[in-house]
Amino acid sequence: MKKIIKMKSLIGDFAENKDIAKKLRLKEIIPVLSSGAEIILDFKGVSGATQSFVHALISDPIRKYKDVAFNNLVYKNANNNIRETVSIVYRYMQESFEDER
Amino acid sequence: MKIFLSNHGNLRNFRSFIKSLDLSNPSTLEITTHDKWVTVHPANLVLAASLALKVGRENSKIVGKVPETGRYLDRMGLYKLTSTHSEFNYHKKEEAGRFVPIKVIKDAKDQSLFISDMVPLLHLSESNTTVVKYIIGELVRNVLEHAYAKNGAIVAAQYFKKTNRVSIAICDTGIGIWKSMHENWHPKTDLEAINLALTPGITGTTRREGGTSENAGAGLFFIKSIAKISRNYFVIYSGKAEYTLLKHNKRIKGYPRLYSDPTRDPHNFAKDAASFEGTLVSVDISLDETPELNDLLSRIGEVYDKAIRERKKNKYKEPKFI
Numbered sequence: 001m002k003k004i005i006k007m008k009s010l011i012g013d014f015a016e017n018k019d020i021a022k023k024l025r026l027k028e029i030i031p032v033l034s035s036g037a038e039i040i041l042d043f044k045g046v047s048g049a050t051q052s053f054v055h056a057l058i059s060d061p062i063r064k065y066k067d068v069a070f071n072n073l074v075y076k077n078a079n080n081n082i083r084e085t086v087s088i089v090y091r092y093m094q095e096s097f098e099d100e101r
Numbered sequence: 102m103k104i105f106l107s108n109h110g111n112l113r114n115f116r117s118f119i120k121s122l123d124l125s126n127p128s129t130l131e132i133t134t135h136d137k138w139v140t141v142h143p144a145n146l147v148l149a150a151s152l153a154l155k156v157g158r159e160n161s162k163i164v165g166k167v168p169e170t171g172r173y174l175d176r177m178g179l180y181k182l183t184s185t186h187s188e189f190n191y192h193k194k195e196e197a198g199r200f201v202p203i204k205v206i207k208d209a210k211d212q213s214l215f216i217s218d219m220v221p222l223l224h225l226s227e228s229n230t231t232v233v234k235y236i237i238g239e240l241v242r243n244v245l246e247h248a249y250a251k252n253g254a255i256v257a258a259q260y261f262k263k264t265n266r267v268s269i270a271i272c273d274t275g276i277g278i279w280k281s282m283h284e285n286w287h288p289k290t291d292l293e294a295i296n297l298a299l300t301p302g303i304t305g306t307t308r309r310e311g312g313t314s315e316n317a318g319a320g321l322f323f324i325k326s327i328a329k330i331s332r333n334y335f336v337i338y339s340g341k342a343e344y345t346l347l348k349h350n351k352r353i354k355g356y357p358r359l360y361s362d363p364t365r366d367p368h369n370f371a372k373d374a375a376s377f378e379g380t381l382v383s384v385d386i387s388l389d390e391t392p393e394l395n396d397l398l399s400r401i402g403e404v405y406d407k408a409i410r411e412r413k414k415n416k417y418k419e420p421k422f423i
Contacts, residue, residue, distance in 0.1 A: 081394045087402070088406075
């Protein structure tokens with residue numbers, strides 16, 4: 001089962017509103033990941049995202065679900081700005097894993 | 102309180118601006134200007150606007166002779182925040198392509214509206230617009246989350262055609278950086294608190310690597326780094342301390358090297374400035390020198406990762422050799 005979230009309709013053409021990121025994380029991403037299903041965040045029409053937005057969206061799911069999040073959280077139509085921001089968050093969250101063992 | 106707006110208001114001279122501040126008598130505000138020519142950077146403007154909002158319109162005034170160039174204060178909306186009536190009569194041209202007047206942002210919804218409606222007024226290219234949206238997005242959010250500022254974030258921006266530069270400033274009269282950092286990091290001074298706030302991976306909300314679910318401690322480091330890569334100034338002022346990132350020498354080829362430790366960057370600082378209850382952050386971005394956002398983020402991200410790895414390494418236990 002897959003769930004697709006069209007980001008532009010929720011966040012507009014630039015992703016900076018962390019309140020929306022938090023809502024998406026709690027109401028969409030975490031429930032889907034905890035059920036073992038795949039969630040696709042479709043960034044079509046979104047020009048960029050702040051690191052804070054992406055952190056609020058995915059850092060907790062990565063910390064909680066680790067490999068499940070890496071496998072089942074998918075980004076579609078992410079431009080280079082968004083890819084770079086998401087990659088930064090992925091890297092530093094994985095660096096933080098060891099601290100929590 | 103007294104603020105003097107001089108004829109050389111820019112980030113290079115920001116220290117002399119704060120040296121001239123008189124923040125005693127916090128219930129009234131008097132703004133004076135140079136009598137022949139006034140040049141105002143958004144940083145000067147938002148500080149004046151924040152204090153005017155704090156003491157109230159009835160207790161704020163612009164006094165003395167204001168030269169013709171002072172009409173800029175009217176255009177940017179400073180007069181409206183004081184009890185002084187503007188006597189400037191001029192044809193109000195369309196705002197587009199030049200500046201974003203003083204705006205007060207109180208919540209995330211205001212912030213999104215500001216970013217979608219106001220940033221395009223600067224009429225920048227698409228890639229430069231994305232960089233400016235990024236900067237404003239991060240800085241305003243910092244205020245909304247960490248400053249506990251009753252009056253919200255006060256923002257202004259200006260595009261300077263001659264130098265192809267955008268100047269952005271954000272100010273609040275909230276708790277300031279020292280208080281925001283105190284619970285988890287116990288900085289001794291305002292300057293130490295600013296240095297912590299500029300260090301990648303350090304957030305006032307936790308000591309845990311990777312931050313909380315809401316904060317990672319990256320925002321200010323990213324913005325300072327964008328200013329450094331674009332070879333321009335970045336200023337932060339809170340409490341009695343001020344830090345100014347200096348312009349990177351243009352004759353040195355290639356992108357400026359980024360450091361996780363803000364004290365390694367060429368900078369000026371003050372630790373005994375007039376005590377400002379709040380935080381001001383301002384940045385100049387030279388558009389000719391600014392790469393695409395993804396390129397900026399890639400360079401900054403590398404330094405961010407390295408800083409976190411090194412901090413982790415410092416926590417490793419050493420074997421006991423006897």
